Amino acid sequence: MSYKINLKVNGQLKTLEVEDNELLLDVLREKLKIKSVKAGCWRGECGICTVLLNGLPVKSCIVLAVEADGAEITTVEGLIKNGELSPLQKSFVEHGAMQCGFCTPAFTLVAHYLLTKNPDITEEELKQELSGLTCRCGTYHQIIEAILDAAKYYK
Ligand code: FES
Ligand code: FES
Numbered sequence: 463m464s465y466k467i468n469l470k471v472n473g474q475l476k477t478l479e480v481e482d483n484e485l486l487l488d489v490l491r492e493k494l495k496i497k498s499v500k501a502g503c504w505r506g507e508c509g510i511c512t513v514l515l516n517g518l519p520v521k522s523c524i525v526l527a528v529e530a531d532g533a534e535i536t537t538v539e540g541l542i543k544n545g546e547l548s549p550l551q552k553s554f555v556e557h558g559a560m561q562c563g564f565c566t567p568a569f570t571l572v573a574h575y576l577l578t579k580n581p582d583i584t585e586e587e588l589k590q591e592l593s594g595l596t597c598r599c600g601t602y603h604q605i606i607e608a609i610l611d612a613a614k615y616y617k
Contacts, residue, residue, distance in 0.1 A: 464479050464482070465479070465480055465481075465482060465528050467480055467531040467532075468531060469489075469532075469534075470533070471494060471535045471537070471540075472537060472540035473540065476494060478493055478494075480527040484526065484528075485525065486526065486530050487501060487523045490513065498539060500567065501523065504523050505523065505524070506521045506523060506524040509568055509572075510596065511523045511568070512567075512571055513535055513536060513537050514571050514574075515533050516533050516534050517534070517536075518575065536571065537567065538551075538566070538567035538571055549612055549615035550570060550574055550609070550612040550615065551570060553609070553612035554566060554605070557607045557608035558601075558604050559601055560605075564598065565595065565596065569595055569597070572592065573592075573608075577612065577616040583610075583613065585606060588609060592605070
């Protein structure tokens with residue numbers, strides 16, 4: 463059975479026809495062609511498919527598109543302002559916090575959420591909060607450095 467849903471994606475309203483069993487991940491990647499949203503395990507374990515739904519991180523492979531009806535979705539493109547990377551995104555680049563970059567959109571979005579909530583987050587708290595995200599290249603150290611360095615822009 464198909465439904466019509468509305469999503470506000472990175473500030474733009476999208477009206478879409480989706481099946482009742484269609485995943486938010488598939489809608490973002492295949493219908494809206496937002497390829498920064500990555501697919502890894504497809505079962506809610508690796509966190510690579512994370513986007514912000516009404517400001518909160520969710521694993522888009524375990525959210526049905528119909529559940530997101532009416533929601534605001536932010537992908538990593540949504541952090542770019544006036545064509546310029548955000549200070550957090552620049553910090554990832556400056557700290558070399560990526561190798562293949564596959565995990566970067568998810569880590570960046572979760573970091574944005576965490577720093578918005580608490581710019582004074584400690585290294586230990588950050589490690590704990592990021593424990594649900596996988597970087598298969600093992601760039602964790604640089605990712606943590608990049609996030610902690612960018613915290614000043616959220617204060
Ligand atoms: S692809 Fe969604 S958690 Fe792994
Ligand atoms: S940089 Fe390759 S998966 Fe994290």
